[in-house]
Amino acid sequence: MAPSTTSAAFSLDEDLEEAALPFTVPDPMDELFSEVSVRDRESINYVSAETWKSFRIAQAKSKSGPQDLSMFPAMQLDIVLEILGYLHPLELLQVSRANKAFRELLYAPITDLTWRNSFLVENDRDSPDTDSANPDSSPYQIPLCPPHMSGRRWARLLFGPQICQECGQSGAEVEHLLFRFACFPCLEKNLEDVVPGYPVNHEIHTALHRTYHGVGSDDDLDPERGRFWRTDGLAVVAQYEASLVDGGAEAALRFIEERRELVSKRCDVAMKCDSWAWETRTKHRKDYSKKYDGVGKSVMKRLISEGFDERDVEAFYYVSDCDVLYRMPRLTSKLWHRARPYVVPRILQAQTERLARERAVRVERRKQLILAAALMALRTPVPGLRHGYYPPPHTIDTFPPLAQLIQEDLDEPPTHHDPRLVAALAEAPSFVDAWVVETQKLLVSLLPDAPPEPGLSDADFSLLERATSVFRTRRHSPRIVYTVIGWDQARAHLHCFHQPPEWRLPGDGLVEFNSRGSAVAAELAVLLGLDPKTVTAAEMDATEVRFVCGVCPPESHGRRRPLTWRDCVEHGGSNAASHGPPSWIVLSPLAAADVRRREEPDDYSHAHVWSCTLCNDYLPSLGYHKDVKEHIVLKHAIAQPIEGEHLIHFKGPESPRRRRVFLSAEGAHPARFRCNRCTQAAPQVVKLFPRRAIQAHVQDRHLVDLSDDDWTEVELLMLPVTAG
Structure with a gap:
């Protein structure tokens, strides 16, 4: 297949053109390639370009000027060869293209030594890595021509x-192990793993030049995993078979040994070539990086001198993004006038983005300060309890007077005594009350027996106090779901501080009626003998009954976890899909009393829900109990802060920490015995023991002989009822 020619429309970059690159005209040499134009950017050998440029720069720095070469054609051949022996391989390639006479001369076998000696010329005398005492130690020293290859072909392999x-396509990389340029499709088409007709473990496979292209990382190179070029392998096999026929097994063995030695030497040469090419290309990248x-820096100086802000100019990092400046060695006035129409719009865009970011920061700072002041003024402590409520921040910042203050583009945020802020906060309670009414209307409308919305009254809002008014709320994402009962819990969940915009408004899927949880609450009310249509959550709380789930298996040693009716609603409303409708077992009054004795109050000390009531340092974001308490001691000089007076936690979806309580209702040692002597002394205290524990208790505590009259066996569980 004849190589395709490439149009000269593609121009090389200025640096490479100034270096007078070789191979920029149709190449008449057909030893390796047919005639082809090398103006295609993908066909440029940048190792050759960098080597040529370094060599030419070193020559330009020398003091010797151009000489008259008019007598050169008339010189004797041995003198011409002596002169050519001082040329670089790239110069020899250029000379071979000068005219037909030089081409025939440098193609002749007599010049092979001249080609070989040309690789002794140092291609980068001024390199800082070159050792003056040992120039061959330079990482940029050209690899010498191996003895089994002609110097002219070696030059074409390194610099072609x-x-x-x-196939003649451009963009092919050199394979030093195969001594050829090949594109990826041709490599895949011509590389073989095994010689046809020979087993995998035959010694002939160790005598082939192999490449590791496409067989894995360099850290896992196995000589037997490499692949060989098909025609090269067939040639070696032919020589092996000929030696086997002519000299027998000994000659074939010697041939294999010689080939192995040759393969080893070629691998060493290939490694040196790869290292030389890598170092040369790395130097090429470093040089151009310095120029970039x-x-x-020149572009930035120009822009700053024209009055642009340095912060915007620094945003113009990549000169290579501008096609006019791409790969240019320096910035001239002419080049700047060409590049300016492309650069200035980017600077203006950077300026616009910077100003927008700065304004966003100022607005956010104003928002945080105004929101903190609003929350401090509008927070609502709950009488008789140790918690409070905040109004929803995402509702407050939409209040028009506050929104106007937030969006003002001023450098400094308003103070707490700003008249406009004080006036806005005076009107904010009515705005929050309106949100409360609107949200209550929404929650009532979600109930299955909700009355028509136009005529809602206070009596209709009382529906939210029922135990069966169970809702499902979401926070942060659709996957985080909470079960809440009535207005009290819903209100706490709906004012979350960090809700993203898509989950802020109740009408956008944030709240929905939890029919499964409502059915569980109704079943529990019937089980307690209450009317599920009218019983309130407060009435259910007053019963102080405890339940266990009859579907969940007991834990180790027959222990079961007692649940309040609210825990049952959450458990049944969220887990019924995984283990079916639960059946509830009521604890007996004595068992429930023993459980309540061991239950601890809700502990919010490890929840991020605390705020200082004396300042707004922890608004609108809250803090941990320990941190807020330390803040009050240090800033407000109060040695013993009091909860509810100096610091208070605000109701939200955060679950309090609570030690889990278990009831040993089954197994070998159920806790079903009560001490009669303790009952007489403190009848209001119920404490149940296993059989062995009650005997030890009576003997150790009361110091009496054991008798069956000292304890009473009680029932722990009542009959189960299945939730409908």
């Missing part, structure tokens, strides 16, 4: 254009 020798930085 990146054009596939098989210099051009970028």
